[in-house]
Amino acid sequence: MNTPGLVAVAQAFVRPGVLVPHLQVASLRQIDWRQVHAAGVRYIVYDKDNCLTRPHQDTLVPALEATWDECKAVFGEENLLIVSNSAGSSQDPTGLAAEQVSSKLGVPILCHAVKKPGRACAQQVVDYLASQHLRSADAEQPLRLLVVGDRITTDMAFSYRIASLLRRTYPHERDLCMGVLTHELWGREKLSTRVMRMLENTVLRQLVRVGIPPGGTWSARAPAPAYGAWVRSAPPAHAEPLPPRKARMLAPLVDAWRVVVRETFGSVQRVRELTWSVFTNAPTRTWRSTWRTPKRPPRAPWTRSMSTSACARRAPHEKPVPRRAPTAEAPPRAASTWLGVPRIRWLMALVTLILLPLGFMGGMKLSELVERWRIGDLSHEGEVRVDAAPPAPAPEPEMEETQLQLRKKIASTMILLGAENTIIRDVLTSKFASPGAVDQMFTDFDGVAYHLESTKEGPLTLSMDIRCWPELVQYGVQDNLRALYGTWMRAEPEADFRITLQFDYASVPPAGPERDALIQAAALLKRHAMAAPFERAFAQQAELERTFEPGTAPPTGDLLPLHYRADEAMFVLPAHDRVTVVISTRFEEETDRIFGKVFLQEFVDARRQPSIQNAPQVLYSNREPPLEVRHLVSRGATDDTGYVTFVLFPRHFSHPDVRFSTISHIQLFRDYLHYHIKCSKAYMHSRMRSRVSEFLKVLNRAKPEHAEKERKTASGRTFRRA
Incomplete structure (x- = not known):
C-alpha cells in the first residue's frame, strides 16, 4: 500500500495544485533537453515504470533510446536520478532490481524505504542532489531540477514535496522543482492501476479546466506557466x-x-x-x-496543441492530453456548487473513496500496519550513511543550512573518531591560559606515546614516539612538520622520543583564533606525521597525470609501505588517474573476524546507494592480499587477516580541504572498525545479560508453591513435628 500517495490525495482537498504539473507532453521524445538545460535546470528525477521502461522491466524502451542518449549527453549521467516505487523501494529489499536498472540504464537509482511521494523519500533526493550541486561548477546558482513521471498522485505530488523542501534553502526563488507529466504508456498495467490512472486523468482535466495553477489552492486562478520552448515543434525523425x-x-x-x-x-x-x-x-x-x-x-x-505549450503537437497514434489552461484573454470558468460545496470537491471525494479500498486490497491490512507501527517495525529511512568521501569545500551562505542539517544527522547516527588528541588539546588550553607545572605520559591509537612536561615558568614540551618513524623519514616527514610548526619544533627530540615541540609561555599568541589554531595543530601531531606518505603519493599522481600520454602503458609510482603496527601495515600506490590505499587488519578472536567480515562487506555494498556514488571504491579480501602488495607481505594467507582497499580519485584529494579530510579518515579507518566491533560486542553482551535476567524472573515465577497440608487424627488433633 502506498500510504504517502493516499496522503497526497487528502492534501489535494486543501491544495489541489499539488496534482497539477508544470508541463504535459505526450512522450519524452517531444522534450528538447538543450532548451531545458538552457533554462537553468541541472538535474532530472525520472520515474521508471511506463516512463522509461515497461512496467516491472529493467530495459529502456527502444523508442526512447535517442532522447535518452541526448538527455545523458546534455545533463551528464551523474545528474540523472531514477526514483521508482518498484525497483529500489520496499518491494525490492535486496536491491537486486535497483542494481539491474542502474547498470542497464547507466544512471544511479535511489534506494528508499518510504515510497513516493513521501517526505522522507523527497528528503533523500534533496540531500543527494545538494551534495552533487556543491561539487558542480554551478554551485553558486540555485538548485533546479525536473521530475518526470506519468502519475499525478505520485510523481507530480513528489515534485511539490521536493519544491517545498528546496524553498527552505532558497526562499526567494521560484520554480525550483517542476513536474513534467507524460501520457504515453509502454505496457499493460494491472486493473487497479488502470482504474486509478483513469480517475487521476479525470481529476486533472477538471483542475486544468477551472484554472488551478501548479501548487495552487482553490482560490488561485492563474494560467499555467508556459514552457513552450522546451517542447519540440515536430516529432523526432524515427520510425x-x-x-x-x-x-x-x-x-x-x-x-x-x-x-x-x-x-x-x-x-x-x-x-x-x-x-x-x-x-x-x-x-x-x-x-x-x-x-x-x-x-x-x-x-x-499535427496541429492539436498541448495543455501548456502552443507549439507542442501530437502524433496521430499518441494519446491526447488535457485541454490548455485558461489564459488572461479567456478567464477561467467558475466552478459549480452542490449543497454549497464545489462539485470538483465532490468528485475528488469520490476518487478518494475508490482509491482507499484499492490501496488496501493491494497492500497490508490496516491492523497489520498499526501493529507494525506500534512495535517500531516501520522503517522511514531515518539513518544517514556516512559518505567515505571527504566534505566538499566551504559552501555558499544559502547552502550552509543544508550542510549543517546533514552533519547533525550524521553526528546523531554514527560515532566518528576525531583525528586530534583530546588530552593534548585540553592540557595546552589550560596551561596557555594559566602557566603551571605538568608531567604527563599517555598513549594514543596504534601504540603512539606522548609526553607533556613543563615547569611553572616553562617551557612546555610535547614529545611523541611512533613505531613507523624510520619509514616516515624516508617520505619527508621532517620537512613537512618543519614547514608546519616552524620554530616550535625542537632540533633535538627528547630521549626515547622521535619528535619534540617546545612552547615558551612568553611567546605563545594571546587568546584568540591564532592560539586556537596553534593548539589544534599540536593536537594533530600524529595525524600530520602519518600524512607524509599520502602527500608524496598525491604529488606523484599529479606528476604521472601530467606526463601520461594516451596510447601508452599506464604508469605507476613507487609503492609506499607504512608498518604502523606489529602485524598490520598500510600501503599507498599512486597511478596516473588514482591513488590506491591498502590497509591490512588483524582480528585476534573468532568473533572479531565474524564481525569484521560483516562490517567490511557492508562498506563494499554501501557504495551502491545513490547518495554515496562519489565515495571512494572499497574492496575487501579475507585471506589473500591484493596483487599490488603480495610481494611485501611477510606472513602468508591466514584467516585472521583481512585487506581493505580504497581507490582514491583526484576528486578526493584535489582541493586542500578535501585532501585534509581524506587523509584523516583513512588513517583512522582501522581504529574506527575495531572500535565499532567492540561496541557491538558490548551491546550484545548487555542484551544477553538483560535477557537472561528476564528468563530467570520467568522461571522463578513459574515455580509451584509447596504448601504444607495439616494432618489430623480421627479425633481432630493435628500432627506436628517436634
Whole structure:
C-alpha cells in the first residue's frame, strides 16, 4: 500500500495544485533537453515504470533510446536520478532490481524505504542532489531540477514535496522543482492501476479546466506557466511504432462509431459538453441548436496543441492530453456548487473513496500496519550513511543550512573518531591560559606515546614516539612538520622520543583564533606525521597525470609501505588517474573476524546507494592480499587477516580541504572498525545479560508453591513435628 500517495490525495482537498504539473507532453521524445538545460535546470528525477521502461522491466524502451542518449549527453549521467516505487523501494529489499536498472540504464537509482511521494523519500533526493550541486561548477546558482513521471498522485505530488523542501534553502526563488507529466504508456498495467490512472486523468482535466495553477489552492486562478520552448515543434525523425494488433482490428469499428456520433449529435464536442455539464456551469446548447451547428473543418494530424505549450503537437497514434489552461484573454470558468460545496470537491471525494479500498486490497491490512507501527517495525529511512568521501569545500551562505542539517544527522547516527588528541588539546588550553607545572605520559591509537612536561615558568614540551618513524623519514616527514610548526619544533627530540615541540609561555599568541589554531595543530601531531606518505603519493599522481600520454602503458609510482603496527601495515600506490590505499587488519578472536567480515562487506555494498556514488571504491579480501602488495607481505594467507582497499580519485584529494579530510579518515579507518566491533560486542553482551535476567524472573515465577497440608487424627488433633 502506498500510504504517502493516499496522503497526497487528502492534501489535494486543501491544495489541489499539488496534482497539477508544470508541463504535459505526450512522450519524452517531444522534450528538447538543450532548451531545458538552457533554462537553468541541472538535474532530472525520472520515474521508471511506463516512463522509461515497461512496467516491472529493467530495459529502456527502444523508442526512447535517442532522447535518452541526448538527455545523458546534455545533463551528464551523474545528474540523472531514477526514483521508482518498484525497483529500489520496499518491494525490492535486496536491491537486486535497483542494481539491474542502474547498470542497464547507466544512471544511479535511489534506494528508499518510504515510497513516493513521501517526505522522507523527497528528503533523500534533496540531500543527494545538494551534495552533487556543491561539487558542480554551478554551485553558486540555485538548485533546479525536473521530475518526470506519468502519475499525478505520485510523481507530480513528489515534485511539490521536493519544491517545498528546496524553498527552505532558497526562499526567494521560484520554480525550483517542476513536474513534467507524460501520457504515453509502454505496457499493460494491472486493473487497479488502470482504474486509478483513469480517475487521476479525470481529476486533472477538471483542475486544468477551472484554472488551478501548479501548487495552487482553490482560490488561485492563474494560467499555467508556459514552457513552450522546451517542447519540440515536430516529432523526432524515427520510425513510429505500430499500434497494437487489437487496436488495428478495432480501428474500423471505432471510425464507424465516430461517424454515428457525429451524425447524431453534430460533433464529438457535443458529447463532451453533455458529459462535463454535470461538474461545471458551462452553458450547453439545446438539442435544436445542436442540429444547426455547422461542422468544424477537420484538424491536421499535427496541429492539436498541448495543455501548456502552443507549439507542442501530437502524433496521430499518441494519446491526447488535457485541454490548455485558461489564459488572461479567456478567464477561467467558475466552478459549480452542490449543497454549497464545489462539485470538483465532490468528485475528488469520490476518487478518494475508490482509491482507499484499492490501496488496501493491494497492500497490508490496516491492523497489520498499526501493529507494525506500534512495535517500531516501520522503517522511514531515518539513518544517514556516512559518505567515505571527504566534505566538499566551504559552501555558499544559502547552502550552509543544508550542510549543517546533514552533519547533525550524521553526528546523531554514527560515532566518528576525531583525528586530534583530546588530552593534548585540553592540557595546552589550560596551561596557555594559566602557566603551571605538568608531567604527563599517555598513549594514543596504534601504540603512539606522548609526553607533556613543563615547569611553572616553562617551557612546555610535547614529545611523541611512533613505531613507523624510520619509514616516515624516508617520505619527508621532517620537512613537512618543519614547514608546519616552524620554530616550535625542537632540533633535538627528547630521549626515547622521535619528535619534540617546545612552547615558551612568553611567546605563545594571546587568546584568540591564532592560539586556537596553534593548539589544534599540536593536537594533530600524529595525524600530520602519518600524512607524509599520502602527500608524496598525491604529488606523484599529479606528476604521472601530467606526463601520461594516451596510447601508452599506464604508469605507476613507487609503492609506499607504512608498518604502523606489529602485524598490520598500510600501503599507498599512486597511478596516473588514482591513488590506491591498502590497509591490512588483524582480528585476534573468532568473533572479531565474524564481525569484521560483516562490517567490511557492508562498506563494499554501501557504495551502491545513490547518495554515496562519489565515495571512494572499497574492496575487501579475507585471506589473500591484493596483487599490488603480495610481494611485501611477510606472513602468508591466514584467516585472521583481512585487506581493505580504497581507490582514491583526484576528486578526493584535489582541493586542500578535501585532501585534509581524506587523509584523516583513512588513517583512522582501522581504529574506527575495531572500535565499532567492540561496541557491538558490548551491546550484545548487555542484551544477553538483560535477557537472561528476564528468563530467570520467568522461571522463578513459574515455580509451584509447596504448601504444607495439616494432618489430623480421627479425633481432630493435628500432627506436628517436634
